[in-house]
Amino acid sequence: MAGIRDKVAIIGMGCSKFGERWDMSPDDLMLESYTEALEDAGIAQDDIQMAWLGVFFDEQNVGKSAIPLSQALRLPNIPVTRVENLCATGTEALRGAVYAVAAGACDVALALGVEKLKDTGYGGLPERTKGTFEDLWQPNSTAPGSFAQLASAYAAKHGIEMDDLKRAMAHVSWKSHQNGSKNPKAHLQNQVEMDKILNAPMVSFPLGLFDCCGVSDGSAAAIVATPEKAKELGIDNPVMVKAMQLAASNGVEMAHNSWDGSYTMTTRMAASRAYEEAGITDPVKEISMTEVHDCFSITELVVMEDLQLSKEGEAPKDILDGKFDADGDVPCQIDGGLKCFGHPIGASGLRMAYEVYTQINGRAGDRQLKDPTMGLTHNLGGIPNRNVCSVSILGRLEQ
Amino acid sequence: MSDVGITAYGAYLPKRRLSRAAIAAANAWMNPALKGMGRGTKSMCNWDEDALTMAVEAARDCLTGLDRTQVSQISFASTTHPFADRHNAGVIRAALTLSEDVRSSDAGGSQRAGTSGLIQALDGATQGPSLFLAADHRKTKPGSALEMQNGDGAAALLLGTENVIATYLGGASLARDLVDHYRDANAEYDYALEERWIRDMGYDQIVPEAVGKALAATGVSADEVDHFIMPATQRNLAAREAKKSGINPDTVRDNLAANVGEAGTAHAVLMLAHALQEAEPGQIIMVVGFGQGADVLLFRTTEALKSLPARSGVAGALARGVEDHNYPRFLSFNGLLDYEWGIRAERDNRTAQSTFYRKRDAVTSFMGGKCTQCGTVQFPKTAICVNPNCGARDTQEDFPFADMAAEVKTFTEDNLAYSPNPPLQYGNVAFEEGGNVYMDLTDFDAGTISVGSPLKMVFRIKDFDDKRGFRRYFWKAAPAELKKET
Numbered sequence: 098m099a100g101i102r103d104k105v106a107i108i109g110m111g112c113s114k115f116g117e118r119w120d121m122s123p124d125d126l127m128l129e130s131y132t133e134a135l136e137d138a139g140i141a142q143d144d145i146q147m148a149w150l151g152v153f154f155d156e157q158n159v160g161k162s163a164i165p166l167s168q169a170l171r172l173p174n175i176p177v178t179r180v181e182n183l184c185a186t187g188t189e190a191l192r193g194a195v196y197a198v199a200a201g202a203c204d205v206a207l208a209l210g211v212e213k214l215k216d217t218g219y220g221g222l223p224e225r226t227k228g229t230f231e232d233l234w235q236p237n238s239t240a241p242g243s244f245a246q247l248a249s250a251y252a253a254k255h256g257i258e259m260d261d262l263k264r265a266m267a268h269v270s271w272k273s274h275q276n277g278s279k280n281p282k283a284h285l286q287n288q289v290e291m292d293k294i295l296n297a298p299m300v301s302f303p304l305g306l307f308d309c310c311g312v313s314d315g316s317a318a319a320i321v322a323t324p325e326k327a328k329e330l331g332i333d334n335p336v337m338v339k340a341m342q343l344a345a346s347n348g349v350e351m352a353h354n355s356w357d358g359s360y361t362m363t364t365r366m367a368a369s370r371a372y373e374e375a376g377i378t379d380p381v382k383e384i385s386m387t388e389v390h391d392c393f394s395i396t397e398l399v400v401m402e403d404l405q406l407s408k409e410g411e412a413p414k415d416i417l418d419g420k421f422d423a424d425g426d427v428p429c430q431i432d433g434g435l436k437c438f439g440h441p442i443g444a445s446g447l448r449m450a451y452e453v454y455t456q457i458n459g460r461a462g463d464r465q466l467k468d469p470t471m472g473l474t475h476n477l478g479g480i481p482n483r484n485v486c487s488v489s490i491l492g493r494l495e496q
Numbered sequence: 497m498s499d500v501g502i503t504a505y506g507a508y509l510p511k512r513r514l515s516r517a518a519i520a521a522a523n524a525w526m527n528p529a530l531k532g533m534g535r536g537t538k539s540m541c542n543w544d545e546d547a548l549t550m551a552v553e554a555a556r557d558c559l560t561g562l563d564r565t566q567v568s569q570i571s572f573a574s575t576t577h578p579f580a581d582r583h584n585a586g587v588i589r590a591a592l593t594l595s596e597d598v599r600s601s602d603a604g605g606s607q608r609a610g611t612s613g614l615i616q617a618l619d620g621a622t623q624g625p626s627l628f629l630a631a632d633h634r635k636t637k638p639g640s641a642l643e644m645q646n647g648d649g650a651a652a653l654l655l656g657t658e659n660v661i662a663t664y665l666g667g668a669s670l671a672r673d674l675v676d677h678y679r680d681a682n683a684e685y686d687y688a689l690e691e692r693w694i695r696d697m698g699y700d701q702i703v704p705e706a707v708g709k710a711l712a713a714t715g716v717s718a719d720e721v722d723h724f725i726m727p728a729t730q731r732n733l734a735a736r737e738a739k740k741s742g743i744n745p746d747t748v749r750d751n752l753a754a755n756v757g758e759a760g761t762a763h764a765v766l767m768l769a770h771a772l773q774e775a776e777p778g779q780i781i782m783v784v785g786f787g788q789g790a791d792v793l794l795f796r797t798t799e800a801l802k803s804l805p806a807r808s809g810v811a812g813a814l815a816r817g818v819e820d821h822n823y824p825r826f827l828s829f830n831g832l833l834d835y836e837w838g839i840r841a842e843r844d845n846r847t848a849q850s851t852f853y854r855k856r857d858a859v860t861s862f863m864g865g866k867c868t869q870c871g872t873v874q875f876p877k878t879a880i881c882v883n884p885n886c887g888a889r890d891t892q893e894d895f896p897f898a899d900m901a902a903e904v905k906t907f908t909e910d911n912l913a914y915s916p917n918p919p920l921q922y923g924n925v926a927f928e929e930g931g932n933v934y935m936d937l938t939d940f941d942a943g944t945i946s947v948g949s950p951l952k953m954v955f956r957i958k959d960f961d962d963k964r965g966f967r968r969y970f971w972k973a974a975p976a977e978l979k980k981e982t
Binding site: 218219221224229230232233234235236237238239241242243245246247249250252253299300301302304348349350351352353354355356357358359481482 | 839840842843845847848851852855858859872874875876878882883884905906907908909910911912913914919920922923924926930931932933934935936946947948958959968970971
């Protein structure tokens with residue numbers, strides 16, 4: 098089967114500081130990540146031939162279309178495309194750029210994601226319409242309320258007491274705070290005690306405050322190129338795209354009882370396709386690290402099973418045993434994850450790729466893992482019963 | 497004598513019963529007389545209920561076990577129709593999935609629409625089965641006697657000439673403009689006049705006269721009356737008027753003041769439904785509707801009463817009441833307390849009417865689809881079957897969801913989402929014959945939902961559009977045990 102494996106190299110990446118960037122506009126955030134990526138690649142702006150922009154809430158500040166990126170960077174009227182696919186938006190921007198290079202349409206392409214959430218006036222994510230028909234009947238749900246339901250179904254399916262499940266969920270957040278405390282670009286850099294996590298105010302049962310990720314401003318960027326171009330730039334063993342898969346719900350989970358509500362169906366599909374594309378047969382052994390969509394602690398928990406990193410029903414135990422901690426078998430969210438690095442939606446997928454790229458290149462400072470060679474990123478956009486899921490795998494050309 | 501009469505009855509009361517002691521405790525500082533009224537409870541609408549939704553539920557109760565395709569007329573009496581100009585009965589018709597060929601009308605103008613509307617509906621029922629609904633959800637001023645006395649509720653009667661459980665014997669009507677209370681067309685609240693004057697010059701004069709005429713017209717003698725129904729909030733007033741009319745005061749029906757309150761337009765009909773639930777065949781029921789005159793109706797129950805399919809009725813509605821001591825919440829539900837709800841309450845709930853019209857069967861009638869190829873039941877009905885092993889195109893026929901049993905598949909209680917009664921409860925609901933619907937839950941006490949909780953569907957307000965003065969309706973999942981009584 099044809100695939101993207103080893104066809105496109107990442108030659109430069111950048112990521113802004115995430116957080117409540119009250120003094121920064123989307124333009125400033127875009128420039129911050131772009132400048133770092135350009136310097137990292139060691140190329141000039143004129144070397145970029147095409148660009149993809151990822152923004153989710155176009156109504157909020159950044160604006161529609163490709164123009165915000167083209168204008169902020171004063172790109173020389175090259176083709177720029179704006180993409181949006183819920184929380185997978187950043188990864189979709191990268192996929193566009195990667196596919197363009199793989200297709201031979203260009204040698205060097207830019208993918209940049211940005212979100213300026215803190216101008217919306219909301220504490221969490223802003224209210225949004227689901228479309229004129231679905232607004233007539235679907236609940237006016239929030240993100241935590243939608244994902245909280247994974248916990249109710251998971252606990253019921255596996256016969257786990259909610260208090261026990263909550264402890265495993267709390268460990269997910271505890272671990273991300275530990276990791277985030279070592280990341281100077283993270284939104285939340287504080288360590289938090291388990292008791293505080295467990296006793297936090299309830300947001301959407303059973304999710305408490307610390308089960309929810311940060312809502313942040315931020316931007317991240319990648320410059321991708323053909324392997325030949327990478328070699329030309331003196332990069333001997335570049336970080337390559339091994340797999341980029343996307344699975345979009347078609348409404349089955351929302352209307353058909355074949356889905357039991359306790360897992361994310363699209364993650365299972367995207368993951369098995371990505372492993373095949375990357376040639377991975379034993380993910381626990383072959384994947385050095387993961388950056389998954391921990392919008393909520395329960396999401397990370399069920400996704401460990403959906404990505405085949407835990408056996409079904411065993412994620413709570415694996416989590417509590419430290420399997421996904423910084424010193425565990427498969428470290429997860431070594432940069433703090435959405436939980437602590439923050440979640441500027443359009444940027445998040447690219448932020449995950451940034452961490453994998455940084456770790457593989459051995460530049461992660463205090464949080465550097467020992468010799469990572471292959472990393473997985475995962476985005477889940479939407480809600481558990483209807484979403485888009487991207488799974489990407491990045492790794493050295495020569496393992 | 498016509499052989500038209502009542503063929504079925506139904507009732508609905510909201511689950512919440514507000515403690516009158518809680519009202520008194522909050523307001524006695526400004527009106528100490530309220531302390532003396534602080535006994536019992538009154539039924540109160542949830543935030544997502546109004547006269548129309550209650551009427552739908554009463555109608556569903558009334559139609560239990562009966563063929564609703566036969567209904568040829570529907571009339572909805574209220575002084576609190578949610579829309580002053582939009583066919584309220586037409587919304588109910590759609591919610592009940594009655595034929596579009598039904599003759600439908602709204603009746604109002606005064607609380608007497610409950611009885612005068614019933615007389616008209618009985619006249620019309622000679623033409624075919626007629627559904628008569630009455631409901632009220634009146635707004636009252638905090639600290640008023642009406643706040644203590646009024647309750648929210650609905651009742652339904654199916655009228656016709658086949659399987660009559662109570663034959664209509666006739667009656668009398670009298671129009672006399674004694675202004676015991678009124679509400680200006682633009683006013684929010686009723687204005688009530690002095691009670692003793694209303695009793696002496698109103699009830700005492702009008703009721704015996706109208707009752708006398710009704711007895712004369714029907715040939716029934718006063719001592720034959722087994723059930724005397726006369727809504728009145730003044731204590732012992734119904735017994736006094738029975739006595740003045742020569743009727744045994746022991747036949748006076750309980751006016752449900754203790755735990756329901758006065759349900760306005762619905763009240764006489766509600767009491768009649770209650771009487772029918774408790775009556776024996778061959779009994780005489782007299783109904784008096786008072787207000788700027790009076791209507792008096794006489795019925796005789798028949799043997800068919802015994803074979804009517806079991807229903808919840810007033811007894812079931814009374815049994816599922818849950819006492820509520822939260823008076824500020826009652827004020828808030830009724831728009832009498834302007835809480836700060838935060839930015840999420842600012843969402844624009846504009847309804848795209850063209851979308852609603854296209855999808856009205858799904859939204860109002862909760863009509864889904866069933867694939868004729870694989871049998872999968874699904875909502876919404878779509879061009880392509882949702883079954884991942886089918887995917888057949890244009891194979892779905894209408895399949896109703898409103899009366900299907902269901903259970904909770906996943907749920908949350910969301911404190912972040914805006915709800916007029918937080919936390920917002922919603923989840924994935926799995927239906928007995930297939931289909932999953934992501935929908936609002938309602939009427940659950942916080943902390944009582946679990947995966948597998950049995951559910952039944954209820955017709956409720958989905959959202960208010962305060963900017964444009966519109967409200968939209970959809971179905972919600974409520975605890976099934978609420979409606980299991982017979």
